[in-house]
Structures are given as C-alpha cells and as structure tokens.
Amino acid sequence: MxxxxxxxxxxxxxxxxxxxxxxxxxxxxxxxxVLTGYDESAVEQALLLKESAPGSRVRAIAFGPxxxxxxxxxxxxxxxxxxxxxxxxxSGLVPDPMLSANALSWACQKTPFxxxxxxxxxxxxEAGVVGPAVAERLGVADYGPVVDLRWDPAAGKFNxxxxxxxxxxRITASGPMVVCLQQAWNDPRTAKLQNVLKARRTTIDKVSxxxxxxxxxxxxxxxxxxxxxxxxxxxGAKMIAFKTPEEAAQQLVRLLREEAKTLP
Amino acid sequence: MVDFSLTEEQKSLQDLARKFAKTEMLxxxxxxxxxxxxxxDVYRKAWELGLMNLNVPTEYGGSGLSVFDQCVIVEELAxxxxxxxxxxxxxxxxxxxxxxxxxxxxxxxxxxxFCSSYHLASFCLTxxxxxxxxxxxxxxxxxDGDHYVLDGEKCFITNAPHASLYTVFATIDPALRHKxxxxxxxxRAAEGVVPxxxxxxxxxxxxxxxxxxxxxxxVPLADRLGAEGDGFSLAMRTLDHTRTPIGALxxxxxxxxxxxxxxxxxxxxxxxxxxxxxxxxxxxxxNMAQEVHAARLLTWHAAxxxxxxxxxxxxxxxxxxxxxxxxxxxxxxxxxxxxxxxYMKDYPVEKLLRDAKLTQIYEGSNEIQxxxxxxxxxxxxx
Numbered sequence: 117m118x119x120x121x122x123x124x125x126x127x128x129x130x131x132x133x134x135x136x137x138x139x140x141x142x143x144x145x146x147x148x149x150v151l152t153g154y155d156e157s158a159v160e161q162a163l164l165l166k167e168s169a170p171g172s173r174v175r176a177i178a179f180g181p182x183x184x185x186x187x188x189x190x191x192x193x194x195x196x197x198x199x200x201x202x203x204x205x206x207s208g209l210v211p212d213p214m215l216s217a218n219a220l221s222w223a224c225q226k227t228p229f230x231x232x233x234x235x236x237x238x239x240x241x242e243a244g245v246v247g248p249a250v251a252e253r254l255g256v257a258d259y260g261p262v263v264d265l266r267w268d269p270a271a272g273k274f275n276x277x278x279x280x281x282x283x284x285x286r287i288t289a290s291g292p293m294v295v296c297l298q299q300a301w302n303d304p305r306t307a308k309l310q311n312v313l314k315a316r317r318t319t320i321d322k323v324s325x326x327x328x329x330x331x332x333x334x335x336x337x338x339x340x341x342x343x344x345x346x347x348x349x350x351x352g353a354k355m356i357a358f359k360t361p362e363e364a365a366q367q368l369v370r371l372l373r374e375e376a377k378t379l380p
Numbered sequence: 381m382v383d384f385s386l387t388e389e390q391k392s393l394q395d396l397a398r399k400f401a402k403t404e405m406l407x408x409x410x411x412x413x414x415x416x417x418x419x420x421d422v423y424r425k426a427w428e429l430g431l432m433n434l435n436v437p438t439e440y441g442g443s444g445l446s447v448f449d450q451c452v453i454v455e456e457l458a459x460x461x462x463x464x465x466x467x468x469x470x471x472x473x474x475x476x477x478x479x480x481x482x483x484x485x486x487x488x489x490x491x492x493x494f495c496s497s498y499h500l501a502s503f504c505l506t507x508x509x510x511x512x513x514x515x516x517x518x519x520x521x522x523x524d525g526d527h528y529v530l531d532g533e534k535c536f537i538t539n540a541p542h543a544s545l546y547t548v549f550a551t552i553d554p555a556l557r558h559k560x561x562x563x564x565x566x567x568r569a570a571e572g573v574v575p576x577x578x579x580x581x582x583x584x585x586x587x588x589x590x591x592x593x594x595x596x597x598x599v600p601l602a603d604r605l606g607a608e609g610d611g612f613s614l615a616m617r618t619l620d621h622t623r624t625p626i627g628a629l630x631x632x633x634x635x636x637x638x639x640x641x642x643x644x645x646x647x648x649x650x651x652x653x654x655x656x657x658x659x660x661x662x663x664x665x666x667n668m669a670q671e672v673h674a675a676r677l678l679t680w681h682a683a684x685x686x687x688x689x690x691x692x693x694x695x696x697x698x699x700x701x702x703x704x705x706x707x708x709x710x711x712x713x714x715x716x717x718x719x720x721x722x723y724m725k726d727y728p729v730e731k732l733l734r735d736a737k738l739t740q741i742y743e744g745s746n747e748i749q750x751x752x753x754x755x756x757x758x759x760x761x762x
Contacts, residue, residue, distance in 0.1 A: 187388075306396070308429050310438075312393060313393075315392075316388065
C-alpha cells in the first residue's frame with residue numbers, strides 16, 4: 117500500500133506567541149517550528165496502517181519555507197516514514213490555504229497512492245481547507261473528520277468512521293482517496309534515538325517552486341491576512357466566599373445563571 | 381574556528397530528550413520523589429527509545445554517542461528529574477570499564493544483551509570504608525585455579541537491586557594500594573552476589589541505591605577486565621568519561637531551578653508589582669543565569685576535549701565541580717525566590733536542592749575534584 121501523509125510546520129504550542137509590530141501576522145522571531153497536533157496524529161495513523169499491511173510505504177509531504185519544513189520532514193522520517201518530499205515555498209511568499217493545497221496536490225500527483233492522510237486542519241491556522249482541496253484537485257473522494265481508520269486486507273478496502281452530529285458514520289471505501297483525520301484518537305509514538313540520527317542522513321526529495329508554478333500555473337494567494345491579535349487578557353475573576361462546598365456550588369450555579377447567563 | 385552552536389543532529393537529540401523528559405519523566409517525578417519509587421516503566425521506555433546505553437557503540441547495538449551528545453541529552457533529562465536521570469545513565473558508567481578495558485571477546489559477550497533488551501548494570505567501586513580513597517578499597521580478589529574468588533562489600537551502588545551485571549573493583553592485596561586493584565564483571569546470578577535493601581535517600585529518590593555483598597563469589601579468569609593491577613587506572617579513565625555528563629546533569633537541575641524561579645517571579649506580586657520587577661530578585665536571577673551559563677559551557681568544553689581524543693581530566697573535574705556547586709547555589713536561590721512556598725513540597729524547587737546535593741558528592745566528591753584541579757595547576761609551576 118502506498119501512503120501519503122501531508123504535514124506542515126506549526127509554531128510549538130509551548131512557544132510564547134505574539135503578533136508582529138504591524139499586527140498583521142504572527143511574529144515568527146524565536147518561534148520553534150514543530151510537527152504536532154493533527155499532523156502528528158496523521159503521521160501516526162499512516163504508520164499504523166503501514167504496519168498493518170506489510171510491504172507498505174509512507175511518504176511525508178510538506179509545503180513550506182526552508183529550513184523549518186525540512187526539519188519537520190526529518191521528524192516524520194525519524195518516526196518511521198520511508199521517504200519525504202519538500203515542496204519549496206519561496207521566501208517572502210505568504211500562502212493561503214488554497215495556494216498550499218495547489219502546491220501540495222502537484223507534489224501528490226507525482227506519486228501514485230492508495231491513501232492520502234492529512235490532519236483535518238493545521239494546529240496553527242485551523243483552516244481545514246487543504247485536505248478537501250487536494251482531493252478535489254486530484255479528483256478523488258475525501259472523508260472527514262475521521263476518528264477511526266483501518267485496512268481490511270481480506271476485502272482490500274478501508275473501514276473508516278466519521279464523527280457526525282451525535283454519532284459515528286461507518287464507511288467502507290477503496291483508494292485512492294483522501295482521509296482528513298481528527299486529532300489524537302491515536303497515541304503518537306516518540307521517535308527512537310537511532311531513527312533520529314538515521315533521519316538526518318536521509319535525502320529529502322525536493323519539488324522546486326518553479327516546478328510547482330509550471331504545474332499549477334502562477335500561484336498567487338487569493339486571500340490575505342489583514343489583522344492578527346491576541347485575545348484580550350481575561351479580567352473580572354470573581355472569588356466566591358463560602359463555608360461549605362455545597363454553598364460554593366450553589367453560589368456558582370446562581371452566578372452562572374444570573375450573571376454570566378451561561379446556564380438556563 | 382571555535383563553534384559554540386549545536387548541530388542540527390544535536391538539536392534533534394535535544395528535542396527527543398526534552399520531549400521524553402516532559403511527557404514521561406516530569407509527570408511522575410514528584411510522586412516518585414515522595415514515595416521513593418523506582419519508576420521502572422519510565423526506564424523501560426527510556427531504554428526503548430535508545431536513551432539508556434548512550435556510550436555503547438552501535439556495533440554492539442548501543443547509541444554510540446560522543447560525550448558531547450551525551451551531555452546534551454543528560455541535561456534535558458535532568459531538567460525533569462535528576463534522580464531518574466542518574467538511573468537512566470547508570471548503564472553508561474557501569475559499561476564504560478568494559479568498553480575501555482575489555483577485550484573484543486568480552487565486549488561481544490556482555491554489551492549486546494544490554495542493547496537488545498532492557499537490563500541494568502551497576503558500577504561497584506565505593507565501599508563502606510571510603511569512596512574517595514579508591515586506592516584503599518578492601519574488597520579482595522584471590523586467584524584460585526582458573527577463577528578468582530571475590531569477597532567484600534560495596535555501598536551506594538546505583539541501580540544495584542535491579543541490575544543483572546556488576547562491574548566490580550577489588551584488590552589482590554590491600555597493601556599494594558592502587559597497584560593491586562583489579563576489575564571484573566560479575567553477573568547478578570553468580571552465587572554469593574547479594575544486593576542489599578534500597579537506601580532511603582535525601583534526594584534522587586526515584587533512583588535506587590544499595591549495598592552489594594560479594595561472598596566467596598567465583599569469577600572466571602575470562603571475566604577479568606585488563607591485567608591484575610590495571611583496575612585503578614581503568615576506574616579513573618572510566619570516571620574521566622562519565623564525570624562530564626554529571627556536570628550536564630547538574631546543569632539540567634540548575635536550569636530547571638531558573639525556569640521555575642523566573643516564571644514564578646513574573647506571577648508573584650508584592651508591593652504592587654511582580655517580584656521579578658524588584659531589583660533584589662533581578663540580581664538573584666542574574667547570578668543564577670551566569671552560574672548556569674558557565675556550567676553549561678564548561679561541560680561542553682570538557683566534552684569537546686574528550687571527544688577530540690584528549691583525556692580531559694582537569695577540564696572534566698572543573699566542569700563537574702563547578703556545575704554541581706552551581707546547581708546547589710541556583711536551587712537554593714530558587715527556593716529563596718519562592719519564599720515560604722519554595723520550602724513546601726507542593727512546589728517543585730525544594731526537590732531540586734535535594735537532588736543537586738548528590739551531584740557534589742558522587743562520581744568523585746567535589747573535594748577530590750579540587751585536589752585534581754590543584755595538582756594539575758601546580759605541575760605548571762613546579
């Protein structure tokens with residue numbers, strides 16, 4: 117089985133994040149870029165499928181600027197992906213999700229695959245566009261948000277479960293297809309030390325920006341981030357004075373109902 | 381050109397160790413400290429990731445890392461728990477005499493077992509009568525045909541109750557002092573090997589420490605490391621390699637102290653502002669930062685020398701001594717910044733002081749390190 121997994125470098129959630137001086141984007145100075153969140157779950161799922169179908173191979177593909185994109189591809193290789201493709205993003209270009217999807221789909225169509233897994237959204241912009249848009253570009257079906265995904269070797273099909281309002285929808289489907297995964301319903305593994313060292317020596321395939329443009333036409337972002345702000349600091353914490361836990365609970369419920377109006 | 385930056389490979393190793401420390405060690409560190417629990421599940425995971433036999437070459441299945449790379453990893457682990465780190469790196473200390481003094485046959489016979497499945501080894505040098513006076517050890521080895529017979533007792537042996545192999549230093553004749561010391565490796569399963577009960581310690585409570593008795597233990601001649609009388613030199617060369625990572629371990633504890641204290645200083649308010657805005661606290665933080673920065677660079681320098689093929693006795697002594705003293709000072713300052721809360725076990729900084737204390741004592745007390753440093757210094761003036 118040929119598996120592709122799309123990943124993206126995102127700011128380490130432990131980094132202290134702040135807007136740039138103009139308030140138009142994230143200040144990337146000092147930000148550590150990592151493979152985490154939905155993407156980490158997607159890599160884990162691709163590796164689990166690979167292990168359940170001997171002879172399978174996983175290729176990680178990422179679109180982004182150097183060197184952060186190469187670093188997260190090496191993280192994916194260290195976890196167990198077999199090969200990696202870096203789709204070059206020129207410095208200065210600020211892509212929107214559709215542009216990213218176009219660039220990634222160009223890299224994906226170079227590699228025949230049975231299944232393409234992708235986080236249902238990236239941990240940073242949470243746009244949720246890339247998975248469905250890549251599927252559209254490639255002309256294959258897409259399913260999401262998927263919370264369970266298994267390979268049935270006897271039937272030669274995938275069994276998957278989609279989270280829908282109030283329940284699960286179970287689907288049997290054949291590849292090639294795109295699956296957009298919910299976060300953390302698997303337990304992402306930690307890379308072994310020897311694999312971390314080995315991943316540093318693995319050659320990463322590169323798809324140049326010129327090649328992307330030749331393939332998908334002049335790539336210009338269709339949307340632009342105009343403002344980027346941190347949420348206002350929280351104020352107005354109210355301490356409840358109480359003698360017994362029951363009294364504290366009663367007061368809390370009363371305040372939630374009468375003042376915060378979050379309870380009916 | 382001198383370069384103080386980590387390579388991308390070293391940064392990857394640092395990330396791996398940091399992640400392991402944060403997700404596997406830190407969540408259980410306080411509870412293990414309180415209960416004196418040896419978290420074998422954590423150690424097994426460390427082994428699975430390749431964090432345990434860092435110095436064993438890859439040809440025997442180990443990680444085959446340089447001393448510098450070991451230091452990078454050890455600092456990150458110790459940031460979460462000094463005690464667990466001591467237990468995780470104890471194999472490096474115990475197996476180093478086999479790496480340095482063993483024949484190829486001996487290495488092939490012993491090392492792969494530690495890399496193909498989870499096993500612990502212990503380094504047995506210190507005795508109840510003394511640790512620093514290694515030339516004066518009392519454990520006897522007597523040749524009897526094609527075997528030696530070992531008799532004696534070792535103490536303060538890390539991981540001893542859980543180890544499957546001991547590297548043991550004994551003397552053919554105490555009167556010969558360091559010239560009589562001979563090294564062996566002895567399986568736990570050998571008759572007459574008796575590890576004692578786990579000691580109750582001030583710090584490093586997630587690590588396990590006990591005595592080991594050798595009662596008429598018969599050790600095949602083939603399990604002697606080097607020649608008779610080579611043991612003292614082997615022990616010293618071993619410690620030259622492992623002393624520097626202890627500097628890194630102390631640096632990790634000290635860095636944790638700064639991280640907790642600096643964060644707290646911005647959250648705790650007195651006199652209408654965060655205490656981090658009071659100069660009294662700022663001066664303390666500045667001193668702490670200097671101590672840790674110097675400790676890290678001294679450690680890196682010693683490691684760099686050793687990896688370059690130099691013995692580095694002087695520099696590794698300086699690094700270990702300075703970094704462990706720094707860890708004590710910085711942990712003490714962190715407690716002071718936390719005030720009364722710092723003295724409470726509900727907060728993480730008092731553990732750092734208790735863990736830091738051992739780094740001034742083990743792997744050569746800081747008094748011994750200072751004697752080494754002074755002697756080396758004086759040779760340039762004699």
